[in-house]
Amino acid sequence: MIDKKQMIIIKGTKDGLTLFIEDQASFEEVMDELSDKLAENNPSHDEPVVSVTVKLGNRYLNDKQKKQLSDLIGNKNRFSIQSFDSEVIRRDEAITWKEDSEIKSINRIVRSGQVLEVVGDLLLIGDVNPGGKVVTTGNIFIMGSLRGIAHAGLNGDRDAVIAASYMKPSQLRIADYISRAPDYESEGVYMECGLIDEKQDKIVIDRLQVLSHKRKEISGFERRMQNG
Structure with missing residues (x-):
């Protein structure tokens, strides 16, 4: 099993946050690790909404999985996903x-x-x-x-x-x-x-x-x- 410490890396940028997700870990493991990291953060409702770019590497997410991630990140947090960046595209997109x-x-x-x-x-x-x-x-x-x-x-x-x-x-x-x-x-x-x-x-x-x-x-x- 991949070391959970390596599954999720969060870096701050001038445009918000960039979330790097280990592309070899299972989606379930990623969701669990991300849930734990977000639980450590309790932002105030007065804080501005922070844009998040999700870097997926060689991982492809379907629409359902993207929604799950968006809901998890946005739930009780002052975060909003700006984009998903993946090195993988679907066959019809490649064509x-x-x-x-x-x-x-x-x-x-x-x-x-x-x-x-x-x-x-x-x-x-x-x-x-x-x-x-x-x-x-x-x-x-x-x-x-x-x-x-x-x-x-x-x-x-x-x-x-x-x-x-x-x-x-x-x-x-x-x-x-x-x-x-x-x-x-x-x-x-x-x-x-x-x-x-x-x-x-x-x-x-x-x-x-x-x-x-x-x-x-x-x-x-x-x-x-x-x-x-």
């Missing part, structure tokens, strides 16, 4: 994560009246004609002309970007930001990209090279392409 991070490589032309919608990042080898539309939850990379509508970060990802070899869209959308067509003629030499500039609070269009320092996480896209 969703994989879909969200997957790159869809598609070779086609999106013509007027057509809508191409994907989950994750899109690498489109082809054009988006006027009246055509591409929509993704992630980034959009078009190896061709963008003359229609492109909507990246559909679910609210404001760090998403839209890039095209020739950028002349009728509309750009990133998360909840909307931009009209640019009022200049692209040279068509350098790939351009659209991204949200937080300082200007709008979508701006710039050369693709700016992504190397404005969106460093895009390098993950390159690695995924190289690794298939």
Whole structure:
């Protein structure tokens, strides 16, 4: 049996308390040990409510177990669980994560009246004609002309970007930001990209090279392409 002294570790932080739970102990043992620790604490009703982050390690808790923990911690205590942090996720959550991070490589032309919608990042080898539309939850990379509508970060990802070899869209959308067509003629030499500039609070269009320092996480896209 694991030493009970190692089952529960409580540390104070500037944001409240962090509760570390030994992930090899049984849930029943954890509840017993936690109950004993909380019994030693008798907070006054005048004390402010303290936020608690529960670190589970390689332990997965179902909704019933989370409620049991929440009830135990909150019962007669001035504590409130802010979040449960676990290294373990359910199968359906893992599948969703994989879909969200997957790159869809598609070779086609999106013509007027057509809508191409994907989950994750899109690498489109082809054009988006006027009246055509591409929509993704992630980034959009078009190896061709963008003359229609492109909507990246559909679910609210404001760090998403839209890039095209020739950028002349009728509309750009990133998360909840909307931009009209640019009022200049692209040279068509350098790939351009659209991204949200937080300082200007709008979508701006710039050369693709700016992504190397404005969106460093895009390098993950390159690695995924190289690794298939």
